[in-house]
Amino acid sequence: xxxxxxxxxxxxxxxxxxxxxxxxxxxxxxxxxxxxxxxxxxxxxxxxxxxxxxxxxxxxxxxxxxxxxxxxxxxxxxxxxxxxxxxxxxxxxxxxxxxxxxxxxxxxxxxxxxxx
Amino acid sequence: xxxxxxxxxxxxxxxxxxxxxxxxxxxxxxxxxxxxxxxxxxxxxxxxxxxxxxxxxxxxxxxxxxxxxxxxxxxxxxxxxxxxxxxxxxxxxxxxxxxxxxxxxxxxxxxxxx
Numbered sequence: 190x191x192x193x194x195x196x197x198x199x200x201x202x203x204x205x206x207x208x209x210x211x212x213x214x215x216x217x218x219x220x221x222x223x224x225x226x227x228x229x230x231x232x233x234x235x236x237x238x239x240x241x242x243x244x245x246x247x248x249x250x251x252x253x254x255x256x257x258x259x260x261x262x263x264x265x266x267x268x269x270x271x272x273x274x275x276x277x278x279x280x281x282x283x284x285x286x287x288x289x290x291x292x293x294x295x296x297x298x299x300x301x302x303x304x305x
Numbered sequence: 306x307x308x309x310x311x312x313x314x315x316x317x318x319x320x321x322x323x324x325x326x327x328x329x330x331x332x333x334x335x336x337x338x339x340x341x342x343x344x345x346x347x348x349x350x351x352x353x354x355x356x357x358x359x360x361x362x363x364x365x366x367x368x369x370x371x372x373x374x375x376x377x378x379x380x381x382x383x384x385x386x387x388x389x390x391x392x393x394x395x396x397x398x399x400x401x402x403x404x405x406x407x408x409x410x411x412x413x414x415x416x417x418x419x
Contacts, residue, residue, distance in 0.1 A: 222406055231392070232349065232409040281348050283407070294341075295409060296348030305396075 190215055191284050193297035201303045202272055209268045210300045212282030217262035220285035223255070226299070227278045238265040272304045276298075317383045318373065321370065325378040325413055327393030332373050337362045337396045339381045340367065340378050341407070342389040349409075358407040 192215040202208050212221065227256040236257055237245040244257035258265040259265040269276050311326040317323040329338065353360055353367045353377075360367040366379040380387055392412040397418040 220406075224409075231411050232407075234406050234408070237406060283348075293339075293354070294349075295352035296350065299348050 191218055191295040193282055193284060193295055195282055195297035195300050197300060198298065199301040199303075201305060202221075204273050204304055207268055207270045208270055208272065208302060209266050210280055210282075210302075212265045212267070212284075214263045214284050218224065218284040221265045222283040222285075222294075223257060223265070223267045224281040224283060224296075225278045226281060229294060232281065235267070238267075250303060272302075274304045277302055277304045309395060311391070311393055311408055311410060311413045313411065314416065316416045316418065317380075319385060320382050323380040323383045323415065323417075324392050325393075325415065326375065326382075327377070328375045329393070329395055330374045332395055333397065335397050338367065338369060338376050339371075339394045339396050339407070340365070341392045341394065341409075342387075343392070343412070344386075344389045352391070354396075359414070375416050383415075383417045385417050385419060388415055390414050 192222050194213045196211045200208055207275045223235040224232040225233045234247050235255055236247060238257050238259040239245060240242050240259045240262060244253060254270055256268045267280060279299040281299045283294050285294050314324060321405060337354050337356050339354040341349040342352050343349045353362055353365050355367045355369055357369060359369060370379045378391060390412040392409050394407050
């Protein structure tokens with residue numbers, strides 16, 4: 190199993206500013222992902238955080254808006270840049286401990302972001 | 306990922322069994338059926354997964370149709386704590402690590418009445 194700590198748990202930010210969200214895992218993990226959950230909606234994958242290389246972004250998400258770092262096997266950050274009210278969402282970190290897709294994924298509690 | 310279809314919402318009474326259906330008519334031979342749930346104000350948590358045979362664990366049971374085009378998550382005795390959104394997700398294990406990413410549908414909102 191993996192225990193994930195996300196910081197901050199929530200924040201209220203001014204439009205035009207940026208927020209960096211941290212994801213810390215209690216053990217080394219193979220895969221790390223970032224999801225967004227807009228109000229009343231399901232989860233949407235933003236990107237896969239790759240250790241030592243650029244993140245892999247899903248359609249509709251770009252590095253300039255959502256830069257991601259993953260310096261090691263237990264830590265990643267997601268930055269939401271130049272925020273607007275449309276960025277108000279819950280942002281979740283998810284990890285997988287093995288390369289096989291047939292095991293469970295673990296999620297953090299999420300970061301609730303409100304942009305005013 | 307192949308798509309799944311779930312009812313938008315279901316309602317149950319406390320301590321009664323709950324059967325949550327999921328249709329996945331385009332499932333491929335290498336797709337595993339995964340269920341996750343999201344309690345209010347929390348991240349999703351794993352519930353159960355299976356390939357062809359029915360599966361049981363401490364949280365739930367998973368019944369898979371013989372043709373694998375549908376499945377049912379069974380909560381044997383619903384509690385108030387089981388009120389959540391339940392997601393049925395297909396994961397293709399043929400592609401290695403990239404298959405860790407999950408494609409979430411809208412899920413089923415389960416309400417449990419005391």
